[in-house]
Amino acid sequence: MAKYKKSEILELLNKDAIATLPSCQKKQDEKQTTYDACLLYLGMGEERNFEDVAELSRRTVKSIETSAKDYNWKKRASDYDKFCCDQSSGDDEFQVILDKLDKNAILNVESCAQRKDEASHHYKYFCIYLALEEGRKVEKVAKLCKKSISTIYILCGQYDWVDRAKEYDHFCMAVILKEMANMRIRRKIQTLQKKWEISEALEAKALEMLATPLRKTRDEDGNVIEGARWKMEDAAKFLDLSSRLRSESVDEPKIDILEAVKVLSDNGLLPAGVAEAAALEIQEISDRIKTKMANQ
Secondary structure, eight states, X not given: XXXXXXXXHHHXXXXXXXXXOGGGSOOTTOOHHHHHHHHHHHHTGGGOOHHHHHHHHTOOHHHHHHHHHHTTHHHHHHHHHHHHHHHHHTHHHHHHHHXXXXXXXXXXXXXXXXXXXXXXXXXXXXXXXXXXXXXXXXXXXXXXXXXXXXXXXXXXXXXXXXXHHHXXXXXXXXXXXXXXXXXXXXXXXXXXXXXXXXXXXXXXXXXXXXXXXXSOEEOTTOOEXXXXXXXXXXXXXXXXXXXXXXXXXXXXXXXXXXXXHHHHXXXXXXXXXXXXXXXXXXXXXXXXXHHHHHHO
């Protein structure tokens, strides 16, 4: 009695091995039913046996043995197992490289997703190419994936690796620029907060100074109060600096128009084409001002 159902065994097949290995592909003179039986045999792995293949294929054991001999199932199984073994042994090395990928970019950049006509192992080669970033070279991918340079060149052209990589890079750069902008904003907020805190400290110190008499005197109980060791202008300077810092900390920030347009555009808050037109017009105005200033 077969241990698994036919559909379950076929699901276990390494599709990349079937698509890559010529020996594991259907022969011209091979009937589809015979080839299907061979796939069952391959999918069984270490539990391969002709009896289960015969049962699942609804054929006799003798006919399965004949097909196995005529189409060299032993060689096919050997090639298949070697491919799976090599693929498994390279997974760790591949994973180290693939871990460098920006997963957010892969999810958000449509062109970087696996195409319907792109085999899993071909897509893995593309991801290796992406992860190499500035060191991207077809030759390097070929070496890492143990494939011929011509094969990788064909895949590179067939699946538009260069253009897809550009879109991946643009997305990653946009994320970096956005994070840098957010970092600048956070730093501005921290600076303004610090200015406010310093202004309060200066004001408190100035008021403390003003509360201290300039000359030696006595309080109501007759205790001696030493005169202050500061001048009146010192307190005035403290109060003036405190006032300026406080004003700076609550003033409306200056807006970079070009940056504002870019932020609105990146977040889909401007209609298509408006951002480009606005940026171009602002740039033209800026150029005219620079020219006028240079001629004065």
